[in-house]
Amino acid sequence: MHSYYIKTLTNVLKARQADVTPLFNNSGIQQDDLTKELSLTAQQLDTISTNAIKMSHDPQLGLQLGASMDISSQGIFGYAIITSTTIGDALKLMVRYNKALMPSVDVKMLSRAGRVEVLIKAPHLPSSLERFYIELLYAAIMRSGRTLIPKGRTSVHVEFDYDAPYDKTPYQQLFGAKVKFNGARSVLSFDEAGLDLGIATANLVARDIFRRQCDRLLSRGTRTGMVSERVQEVLLQSGTEFPNSGQVAKQLHMSESTLQRRLAAEGHKFQALLDQLRNSLAHEYLTGTQLSINEIAALLGFSDAANFRRAFKRWNNRTPIAVRSSKT
Known part of the structure; x- marks a missing residue:
């Protein structure tokens, strides 16, 4: 921070x-x-x-x-x-x-x-x-x-x-x-x-997304220094495009193999951390915004809405539409 x-x-x-x-x-x-x-x-x-x-x-x-x-x-x-x-x-x-x-x-x-x-x-x-x-x-x-x-x-x-x-x-x-x-x-x-006065770069959808991510960062407080927490913070600060494990490792000034080994020592895997963050953001977008399923899929780095739906159901045993409908 x-x-x-x-x-x-x-x-x-x-x-x-x-x-x-x-x-x-x-x-x-x-x-x-x-x-x-x-x-x-x-x-x-x-x-x-x-x-x-x-x-x-x-x-x-x-x-x-x-x-x-x-x-x-x-x-x-x-x-x-x-x-x-x-x-x-x-x-x-x-x-x-x-x-x-x-x-x-x-x-x-x-x-x-x-x-x-x-x-x-x-x-x-x-x-x-x-x-x-x-x-x-x-x-x-x-x-x-x-x-x-x-x-x-x-x-x-x-x-x-x-x-x-x-x-x-x-x-x-x-x-x-x-x-x-x-x-x-x-x-x-x-x-x-x-x-x-209006701002030329204003974007309501992006503003809400970035504010949510800022609030999540600020709510984390002082970290304990665990590699898994540092990975989560890098992912959260990445904006609308999530880096892969090699890119995150580079930002943390270590090799990709070292990153994977240190995550394993803490009981984590990179893909699981990324999925956890994607799932959390997906819930926020579904319940707190009017973004379409296609837009949410794109923001979370999925190639299409169908892949997002499959992943979301695997994570939650519920569909995105079911989660959104339960909040209306």
Whole structure:
């Protein structure tokens, strides 16, 4: 879940010619873990972020990191956002998933005086870490917004509750000229009417699918590190096309034979894990969407509806139509 964040953070530090080895001090994470799908606890994330601040000697590190976040590279979370119907819909998802990805931070959305405000607080953290997270999340929202919002179509205001830096230029480049410091609170706000703007990449069916997968990922919490769990996460993040065992093994930086052997040691087989995930998603699509059987079959990687029906009946001893009819 946090792999993209850590990889982007290390890239930002490396661009500053920094040795990233101390980044993981006291976190329980090793540099070799970057080759895996990471899901960090709040404490681990806070420790790594604190180490990064100390290494960089730069109070604006969070701003640079957030501005480096590419929505199209954030896997299933990015897909869920760019397929949203409106800017407001996408913003709600950003806030929801940012809160899940940054568990030490309190993120809220409020409507007031014709504007939608995003408030971020973490008063229990050291001020330098709280500032890091605030600037990171606001910058990431702005970076994502530039992908979604046509320039000049909605107004953005930002206010920070700390002193102005010596050089305001990075803030003005990201948020516009009217950045306010020494405010009563830290808040990023948008014109409420502008949030009704449609998104060119909107896709209602895809949005619902990706949101369901995001929610499943977020509900998993911190993984125990078992290979079977890592395989399930790779499959779940794959979008609408499931990789085969060789492709999954490559993503996990091991040979296919090693993957199969380690799964067997945990009492699993790759095909069984894939079938389990397909079956779970099939139930969600059948009971929670109006997708046709043909569309569901295609989304689950079957060559045709007949093959899907046979597999579904083998898994459940019931037909897809029977499951759908039982929910109507």
